[in-house]
Amino acid sequence: MNMKLKDIAQVIRSKNSGPFELTFDIIFKDRDMFEMICSKKIINRELISKLYNIPHEKVFSIIEFKPANAIKATIVRPVPSGNPGDTDVYGAQQHVPLLGIELEL
Template identity: 70%
Template sequence: MKTKLKDIAEVIRSKNAGPYELTFDIIFKDWDTYQTACDKKIINEEIIAKLYHIPVEDVINIIEFKPAKAIKATIVRPMASGELGETDVYGAQQHAPLVDLEVEL
């Protein structure tokens, strides 16, 4: 069954992980959905690279963080925080592509 990530996650957010990296947090609504998401690897390097139009090598890591029912993904920031022309110094508006991501559970 396909569903949008926003329908199974309680929180989807992005933030700086230093001036050269962005981290995305997906916190799931319940334990069963979190475990299924982890088992099926619905968030993986290829998906993140495709969503953010970056090479797979720029996906630094994907971490399953069980205490928070969360999956965290970190990427190389396409533009350093505060660099001339960069429009989101805090990285707080970069999660939008994840919101409507359709996943198979």
């Protein structure tokens, strides 16, 4: 069965994690789907590095936070917040590539 991440997540968002990092939160609608995504390690460094066109080492962490049915990924910001060339000072519009992820479940 194929689904999009946006169809099984309640929240997909991005935000600054300081001026040099971006954090992505994916909060799932239900525990079963969260557990399935975690067990298959679908959200991983390779996926994030590919989506954001960055080397694996610039993906700092992928954390499964069970109390919230959430996965959090943190990466290096391509441009520090507020520097010349920054197009999103708050990092709030950087989650869009996650919306199109197709999942084979």
